[in-house]
Amino acid sequence: MVRNSLSRICYNGEEGREMLAPGKHILLGNHACAEGALHVGCDFFAGYPITPASEISHYMAKWLSKLGGFYIQMEDEIASISAILGASWAGAKAMTATSGPGFSLMQENLSYAYMTETPCVIVNVQRSGPSTGQATLPAQQDVYQARYGAHGDYEAIVLTPWSVQEMFDLTVKAFNLSEKLRNPVILLADGAIGHMREGIIVPEKVKRIGRRCPESVECTPFDTDDPSLVPEMPVIGQGYHLLVTGSAHRSSGLRDYTPQQHRDTVERICTKIRRARNEIIEVDQNNIEDADIAVISYGVAARPSFGAMLKALDNGLKVGMLRLKTIWPFPDREIRKATEGIDNILVVEMNMGKIVREVERAVARRINVVLAPKVGGEVHTSDEIFQAIRRLKQ
Amino acid sequence: MSIKTTSYYRDRYVRHLPTSFCTGCGNGMILNSFVRAVDELGVDLEKILSVSGIGCSAWIPSPHFNSDTLHVTHGRAIPFATGAKIFNNELTTVVFTGDGDGAGIGGNHLIHAARRNIDITTILVNNFSYAMTGGQVAPTTLLGLKTLTSPYGNLERPFDLCKLMQAAGATYVARWTTYHIRELRRSIMAALKNKGFSFVEVLSQCPIQQRRLFNLRPSDQLDMSSQILEMFKESTYIRHMPREENYFYIVPKGELSLSRRKVSNILSENSVEYKIGEVDRLFFGRILKVECRNIESFKKSLNLVKRFAKIGKVLRSRSGKIGLGVFVSKSSKEFTDSMREISAFEKGVEV
Numbered sequence: 001m002v003r004n005s006l007s008r009i010c011y012n013g014e015e016g017r018e019m020l021a022p023g024k025h026i027l028l029g030n031h032a033c034a035e036g037a038l039h040v041g042c043d044f045f046a047g048y049p050i051t052p053a054s055e056i057s058h059y060m061a062k063w064l065s066k067l068g069g070f071y072i073q074m075e076d077e078i079a080s081i082s083a084i085l086g087a088s089w090a091g092a093k094a095m096t097a098t099s100g101p102g103f104s105l106m107q108e109n110l111s112y113a114y115m116t117e118t119p120c121v122i123v124n125v126q127r128s129g130p131s132t133g134q135a136t137l138p139a140q141q142d143v144y145q146a147r148y149g150a151h152g153d154y155e156a157i158v159l160t161p162w163s164v165q166e167m168f169d170l171t172v173k174a175f176n177l178s179e180k181l182r183n184p185v186i187l188l189a190d191g192a193i194g195h196m197r198e199g200i201i202v203p204e205k206v207k208r209i210g211r212r213c214p215e216s217v218e219c220t221p222f223d224t225d226d227p228s229l230v231p232e233m234p235v236i237g238q239g240y241h242l243l244v245t246g247s248a249h250r251s252s253g254l255r256d257y258t259p260q261q262h263r264d265t266v267e268r269i270c271t272k273i274r275r276a277r278n279e280i281i282e283v284d285q286n287n288i289e290d291a292d293i294a295v296i297s298y299g300v301a302a303r304p305s306f307g308a309m310l311k312a313l314d315n316g317l318k319v320g321m322l323r324l325k326t327i328w329p330f331p332d333r334e335i336r337k338a339t340e341g342i343d344n345i346l347v348v349e350m351n352m353g354k355i356v357r358e359v360e361r362a363v364a365r366r367i368n369v370v371l372a373p374k375v376g377g378e379v380h381t382s383d384e385i386f387q388a389i390r391r392l393k394q
Numbered sequence: 395m396s397i398k399t400t401s402y403y404r405d406r407y408v409r410h411l412p413t414s415f416c417t418g419c420g421n422g423m424i425l426n427s428f429v430r431a432v433d434e435l436g437v438d439l440e441k442i443l444s445v446s447g448i449g450c451s452a453w454i455p456s457p458h459f460n461s462d463t464l465h466v467t468h469g470r471a472i473p474f475a476t477g478a479k480i481f482n483n484e485l486t487t488v489v490f491t492g493d494g495d496g497a498g499i500g501g502n503h504l505i506h507a508a509r510r511n512i513d514i515t516t517i518l519v520n521n522f523s524y525a526m527t528g529g530q531v532a533p534t535t536l537l538g539l540k541t542l543t544s545p546y547g548n549l550e551r552p553f554d555l556c557k558l559m560q561a562a563g564a565t566y567v568a569r570w571t572t573y574h575i576r577e578l579r580r581s582i583m584a585a586l587k588n589k590g591f592s593f594v595e596v597l598s599q600c601p602i603q604q605r606r607l608f609n610l611r612p613s614d615q616l617d618m619s620s621q622i623l624e625m626f627k628e629s630t631y632i633r634h635m636p637r638e639e640n641y642f643y644i645v646p647k648g649e650l651s652l653s654r655r656k657v658s659n660i661l662s663e664n665s666v667e668y669k670i671g672e673v674d675r676l677f678f679g680r681i682l683k684v685e686c687r688n689i690e691s692f693k694k695s696l697n698l699v700k701r702f703a704k705i706g707k708v709l710r711s712r713s714g715k716i717g718l719g720v721f722v723s724k725s726s727k728e729f730t731d732s733m734r735e736i737s738a739f740e741k742g743v744e745v
Contacts, residue, residue, distance in 0.1 A: 065740050070481060070733060072476070072733075075502055078470065082474045083477030086477030087477035089464060112467050237440065237482055238440070241440075241461065246466060
């Protein structure tokens with residue numbers, strides 16, 4: 001908890017909205033995530049205890065009701081995601097937080113959220129698996145689950161923070177993207193970032209994007225002529241006589257299994273995200289212009305990678321770095337463009353090799369791609385990565 | 395209550411007719427009872443949220459009931475409703491669920507919602523099986539019944555959902571069948587009025603799956619649906635009604651017609667006034683029912699049949715029957731109200 005409660009002030013000009021004041025603070029990663037959610041206007045949180053994500057629940061349980069929001073601990077993760085989707089249709093900015101095993105339980109209703117285009121934010125503070133694995137230790141093994149875990153065709157939005165500051169910033173971004181695009185957004189953090197204390201700067205003003213609501217009750221909640229392909233979203237209890245279903249449906253929400261109808265729906269829910277990719281994707285480029293070797297990493301693994309890059313530069317090696325803040329939709333165009341003229345790519349991730357496959361696909365075997373994997377709950381050391389860079393030069 | 399025409403209810407409350415239910419399904423009757431209950435209470439249609447999961451029962455509100463509807467994943471209607479109700483507690487939140495959806499895959503959510511006493515009215519349609527998927531064994535299938543997935547007889551004892559809900563803390567619990575349609579409407583009204591978790595179980599007919607499930611023989615007089623309704627009537631009793639003592643049942647040994655002839659002979663020889671008929675009973679299948687007009691001849695015939703018990707097992711009027719009626723009706727602190735009190739206190743607002 002934040003020790004100095006005097007630093008919580010009325011914020012954004014709203015009476016009674018007590019939040020962490022703008023300026024410098026030292027925060028736990030998970031608390032920064034929760035604080036980001038409070039700043040962007042999250043008013044519903046449902047969760048279930050799980051290491052290493054529980055601190056997000058603790059923080060929300062304490063502060064949300066003071067801000068007029070609602071916190072509930074549900075009976076399991078399935079119920080948690082169900083509750084946030086129900087609340088989202090009732091008009092809430094809703095969120096849940098979990099780790100790998102809980103995230104597995106959420107997949108069914110995550111699929112429902114894609115199909116019904118329900119905005120929500122799901123935080124997965126990854127731990128080392130498979131199964132219960134190393135409950136308290138970090139990993140990056142849920143990268144594919146976050147993209148392909150739920151059944152059916154959809155486009156996932158997955159953001160990966162590498163610092164406590166980004167736990168705050170990317171949570172804000174996750175809510176804004178989710179409300180704007182009517183799609184679930186997954187914040188894929190990990191146990192190391194979640195349990196790390198670091199300095200952060202809370203900005204003076206947090207950008208808040210709300211969902212677009214239809215003006216008339218005669219609306220089509222599941223289709224639009226707008227070029228964004230994102231339909232306006234009605235709210236329960238306002239006379240829309242809503243039909244929301246996870247089954248194939250028409251623009252009105254009425255069940256309809258005809259092939260053309262469902263093809264249109266699935267194409268639209270995928271295309272709306274593909275069209276917005278430039279807005280979603282963020283890649284942090286470091287020293288890449290005159291490099292021979294590019295280190296590509298994300299999340300906690302990007303921290304030692306950054307250290308290794310600095311060490312390699314000190315040793316006269318021409319090394320640059322690409323840090324992926326968004327991993328899905330995969331920034332393939334950005335990687336292709338940034339790595340033109342590069343000889344070798346080193347992908348650093350805390351798993352047996354996942355994003356490395358996407359990188360190989362992005363560069364289409366033009367460039368030698370090498371993986372520096374690590375499993376077992378320990379983060380790479382910068383020296384390990386430095387040695388891997390040196391081996392590439394031999 | 396003034397008399398209203400069917401078209402009044404249809405135009406106001408129901409959309410997308412005809413329904414996609416099979417001929418003779420109980421879902422239409424349940425929708426009808428619900429619509430009339432809502433109308434009689436005068437609940438604002440725009441403030442009703444109906445949530446349903448997967449299964450035939452889920453299609454009662456979605457798309458047919460003309461309120462806001464959420465048609466969600468299998469078993470998860472209650473947590474979806476919980477989220478929506480917490481965020482906007484002005485909503486009248488109703489969950490339509492089935493025995494597989496509510497007591498099987500969603501059983502955990504059901505007991506926890508009852509424990510919280512959140513203001514949700516749950517109408518659980520119990521047809522003793524998974525009917526939409528072809529008639530598989532469910533948590534409510536009676537012991538020994540054969541289904542597609544219990545071909546040698548069901549080995550598991552069924553849930554008594556009303557007792558379960560009572561133990562879990564629901565503040566209104568009732569059970570009726572589609573035969574008791576007026577009582578059902580009254581219970582739905584009471585459930586909607588109750589501020590807290592309300593649970594109404596409806597035993598419902600499925601003319602498609604239950605013919606095989608209960609091993610029913612098609613009759614010349616009744617269609618399958620009516621035959622199942624007659625069976626519900628014969629297999630249940632209303633808890634607060636006095637016990638009727640002018641009939642008993644005989645579960646035959648061997649051939650039904652043979653037992654019937656034997657019983658008739660015994661009773662006729664002893665000059666008892668009686669009426670004998672064949673009825674369908676849950677648990678027992680097709681059995682004999684012996685009615686006697688006055689209490690003396692009832693006692694005499696019962697004793698006679700018991701003496702010659704080799705012809706079958708004798709059942710008193712209520713034995714082996716399912717109890718109907720209101721199990722719980724009490725008031726207790728509601729969950730979303732308690733939540734708002736905390737919120738108001740933390741913000742320093744006087745409630």
